[in-house]
Amino acid sequence: MHFFSDNATPVCPQVMAAMAAADQADHGYDGDQWSARLDSAFSALFDTQVRALWIATGTAANSIALATLCPPYGGVICHDEAHIVVDECGAPGFFTHGASLMTLPGDGAKLTPEAVSARLATIRPDVHQVPARVISITNATEYGRVYAPDEVAALGNIARTHGLGFHMDGARFANAVAHLGCAPADLTWRAGVDALSFGCVKNGGMIGEALLFFGPEADARATEAARWRKRSGHLFSKGRYLAAQILAMVEDDLWLTNARAANAAAQALAQAAPDRLLHRVEANELFIRLTAAEAATLRGQSFDFYDWGEGAARLVTNWSQDAASVAPLAAALRALDHG
Amino acid sequence: MHFFSDNATPVCPQVMAAMAAADQADHGYDGDQWSARLDSAFSALFDTQVRALWIATGTAANSIALATLCPPYGGVICHDEAHIVVDECGAPGFFTHGASLMTLPGDGAKLTPEAVSARLATIRPDVHQVPARVISITNATEYGRVYAPDEVAALGNIARTHGLGFHMDGARFANAVAHLGCAPADLTWRAGVDALSFGCVKNGGMIGEALLFFGPEADARATEAARWRKRSGHLFSKGRYLAAQILAMVEDDLWLTNARAANAAAQALAQAAPDRLLHRVEANELFIRLTAAEAATLRGQSFDFYDWGEGAARLVTNWSQDAASVAPLAAALRALDHG
Amino acid sequence: MHFFSDNATPVCPQVMAAMAAADQADHGYDGDQWSARLDSAFSALFDTQVRALWIATGTAANSIALATLCPPYGGVICHDEAHIVVDECGAPGFFTHGASLMTLPGDGAKLTPEAVSARLATIRPDVHQVPARVISITNATEYGRVYAPDEVAALGNIARTHGLGFHMDGARFANAVAHLGCAPADLTWRAGVDALSFGCVKNGGMIGEALLFFGPEADARATEAARWRKRSGHLFSKGRYLAAQILAMVEDDLWLTNARAANAAAQALAQAAPDRLLHRVEANELFIRLTAAEAATLRGQSFDFYDWGEGAARLVTNWSQDAASVAPLAAALRALDHG
Amino acid sequence: MHFFSDNATPVCPQVMAAMAAADQADHGYDGDQWSARLDSAFSALFDTQVRALWIATGTAANSIALATLCPPYGGVICHDEAHIVVDECGAPGFFTHGASLMTLPGDGAKLTPEAVSARLATIRPDVHQVPARVISITNATEYGRVYAPDEVAALGNIARTHGLGFHMDGARFANAVAHLGCAPADLTWRAGVDALSFGCVKNGGMIGEALLFFGPEADARATEAARWRKRSGHLFSKGRYLAAQILAMVEDDLWLTNARAANAAAQALAQAAPDRLLHRVEANELFIRLTAAEAATLRGQSFDFYDWGEGAARLVTNWSQDAASVAPLAAALRALDHG
Structure with a gap:
């Protein structure tokens, strides 16, 4: 019996069925009928207007999210054991063109508001220093710990106060929500999250995660993210097979x-x-x-x-x-x- | 009846069957049994030792190939209507960190040895000018034209003489080989090609192309390409579903x-x-x-x-x-x- | 007698004198009294509010200007014999993180409005194609030809209509103005120019050009450019020696x-x-x-x-x-x- | 009396005199007689064959050194208070295209062999993790502490054992050598250093540091560095004025x-x-x-x-x-x- 990774698992039957149902001619890239339904499916799930793109992998979703939130000369405050730090071969540096990961320790791979505030206080505003531009957290964390809505909101407040973007790596977002029993909205945009990497593959999907943008800049960021998706070779010719998986995950609470x-x-x-x-x-x-x-x-x-x-x-x-x-x-x- | 793109087509049944057969637990990323067979499958097909990686899309395969062949300050000689020039949102510039596309005209989107040689002759070797480092061609071309083995070899000779890498975008390589009736080897490494983007999706696959490296530097380049694949978010957690598609394409001449x-x-x-x-x-x-x-x-x-x-x-x-x-x-x- | 380049010339005496006069203790980087006077000196010269930064070289000034005007996935319309194309070893690709140079032919290395408009008309707005974001011209051109104010304005109109930035490489801007006898303003911001690389070294300076930003976005762009200047290693510790040269050039019409x-x-x-x-x-x-x-x-x-x-x-x-x-x-x- | 920075100081008279002596016509860029003497001047000083380039600033020298030693997907082990980490606005990330700075604590901003070895032991060799490729130290450090030859050699041994490059930021290298009274060779190449940023500006220069390469790969790295220098806008038209300063520093032990x-x-x-x-x-x-x-x-x-x-x-x-x-x-x- 395998316990080494949720990646080792087969695809769940409903996702396989959804892919089979999408096995028909349609327009290429994201011009198909399944891709067209992503925004509305996630808007319903998150109880607000959401912009959603399918993305190949969690690494790509995280990196493209960061690229839309952080200029090359900016910094991303994150945990020193975050996936973006230790398991992505520097992908955030590639997509952001060299932004700095500003790492902090913390129990259970969780950032605390105190640690984040203390770090921000050390940064001079002159051009010699890299300005923080994003806070990125993982929920559930790399150690299987969960941030509750109020914990996310405390970080979200710091982000808003300092004019920082706020990203959540949700490779196991479903596990966090299942644990908390809260509304997805409470754990994300209501707590200040701007961009969420919504994981599917570890949770029964085959290929494809969703990258979600919330809030007043969602449109602009999604438009920018669509450019990055193409430019990084992630705009699949037959995107309908990704969209169909994600819809299957989301539409009947399969996730x-x-x-x-x-x-x-x-x-x-x-x-x-x-x-x-x-x-x-x-x-x-x-x-x-x-x-x-x-x-x-x-x-x-x-x-x-x-x-x-x-x-x-x-x-x-x-x-x-x-x-x-x-x-x-x-x-x-x-x-x-x-x- | 659809004639707007080969992307619009459903997946061919043998590929769907291969994906279903791969729907079982195995190691993640490319640690599975299907991914492990790619090198040998392509080595058999090309009658030489080949290093093969699955890659999400043709854009990514082209770009990663170029990133292994060209430094940021180098140039890629290519046709001015090549896919890498007009349809990839600058992906080669992203993956190579700003290498220059040195475009040339040519009938049917084909490069001629004369045009390539003339272009090379204009480049001064000083540090002010971008040195050419790669020739990249598409076969079949963007206009459905095919380079025959001797035409490829003529360009391969120039590449070898000038110390340039030689890349072939083979999004429709199968159509070229089917037209010519030649051995795949004759159209590639025997003609000097170092790296081939071997297309599957337009030819009946769902997701995933193969990136092939030939010749004495194949190992080093494939190792480097594996870094780029991860770093660009293209190392899928469940890579076995891509590998299985590609193997299905190749193993019974389905391609x-x-x-x-x-x-x-x-x-x-x-x-x-x-x-x-x-x-x-x-x-x-x-x-x-x-x-x-x-x-x-x-x-x-x-x-x-x-x-x-x-x-x-x-x-x-x-x-x-x-x-x-x-x-x-x-x-x-x-x-x-x-x- | 040397006619191979204006780079070969010694520094003109007034510039040497200005450097000697600046040889005293002051704050580092651009915190000194000379650097502080650049904005006002150029604002007087150009008869509008100008933001001015000293930059080491023309290549750096051009590239930083383009980096503030063009995203990595964008394109710069320019002449195929422009300095940024043929003599900067791909520096614009480095600073813009891979933006595309969209080159056009033209007599005397001059762009024509007709050629620019025709090129713009070929670009589809989808994510597959690189969108043009900047027009860049050189005045005087690489062939010593000069754009008159109305010629610049015609290109400026196209830029404004299409939402493009407009950059002028003025390595020999002084020679252009001297030829035309016009107001510097007429050849730049009144004709729609957003950013000017104002050359000094070929005109008698030792080290250092000025990068100027005009118009309502000048402040934001100069702030961004200051980040790029530092990040690219161009923020000299003793910037006063550059500022003093530039002021000497500008303040008594020495240029x-x-x-x-x-x-x-x-x-x-x-x-x-x-x-x-x-x-x-x-x-x-x-x-x-x-x-x-x-x-x-x-x-x-x-x-x-x-x-x-x-x-x-x-x-x-x-x-x-x-x-x-x-x-x-x-x-x-x-x-x-x-x- | 100023004690806020050695940047605030005027230029020392011998350097000013050297610049005046170089104020004559010669070839542009680094084609002049002064630039041509750099290699031999530093080879004499370091008692080995050295390749030397003038570079505008310490930030640029450090970054270009790192770019020649580290691929984009690699990491640079350095102190968490190193200049490259806290005072260069992310320049190393820009020049290396996103390499990771792997920071370590240490008394007096000095790295210890124990800390470096322990860090190296945590890195898995798979593609998910960033491989260390360089060790970078500052001598004298950001806290004015000095590494003795044997301390440098201990780190050099680790670098050699793990196949890493070894860079020294020598913005205040002169102060370190003056303190130690050792041969420059003992503190650098004999201790395993591959590349040295040799500071001049804080030590009485106006503009320009030297970037030195040692060892069997010095030629290849200097050739590569010359590309980076041009591509990053650091190849001055009138490089003779930089070379003359550096020669003045070095040739009579002025440094x-x-x-x-x-x-x-x-x-x-x-x-x-x-x-x-x-x-x-x-x-x-x-x-x-x-x-x-x-x-x-x-x-x-x-x-x-x-x-x-x-x-x-x-x-x-x-x-x-x-x-x-x-x-x-x-x-x-x-x-x-x-x-």
């Missing part, structure tokens, strides 16, 4: 159904090993203490996962699992301690 | 079967309107003289296509057609003249 | 005095060889027919100059010359025909 | 004479306030504890300097001072404690 299943699986595992947890489990990732011998024991029982440095491991659950299906691993974890 | 069908359809139309042709028909595109009234007549019969400036039109055939299936349009064209 | 001298020298030579001229002589450059034997004859008399392709030569006069001082070359040219 | 004077002045001040020092004084900068009231007292006596955060100040001495000339400030500092 939440899938995320709830993955979250439930993670909770079942967390309850099986409460003393091993390195981070509170709020989404679909567990980071646990695990000796090399214990890891070998679990792998001997066909559970796959990544080591996470010395004496620790990362377990990722996914849409195709739930509490029941991960019971074997839960039992195996319990057996490590009590076996 | 040639599909291209032959499209070419045959184009020939059938060409024979129906020999006096209207603006360019010789060698692949799957026709550029014909057509008055506005004639265009309206054809559209009134449900034939869709793009105008191509004043008094002309472009008709593109595709893998799902053949001489028989386009007979209605052939008849309609004949009727314009003799009706 | 015009010097340019008139160079122009007069060129006219004297033109009158000596009227049948050899390849371009009308309006500034301080002559392009003349000259056989290899004739060139050797002149060089044998210690006249230095560059060949300009087969059977032609370029002669550049400078601020330290005048009609009298170039009389020996004038005589030598006459002697070639009548000797 | 060391000047640095010794500045260092002596700093030592005199350090001895006057030993209990206030925040960093050991090794070059020409003092960082001292100073209350707002004390700062006001000193400023009331016409001593100018920058505050350095709350309760601290930075004092910079320069070539035009020595122990005797700064005696008034030394006395004033003593008076603060004992007055």
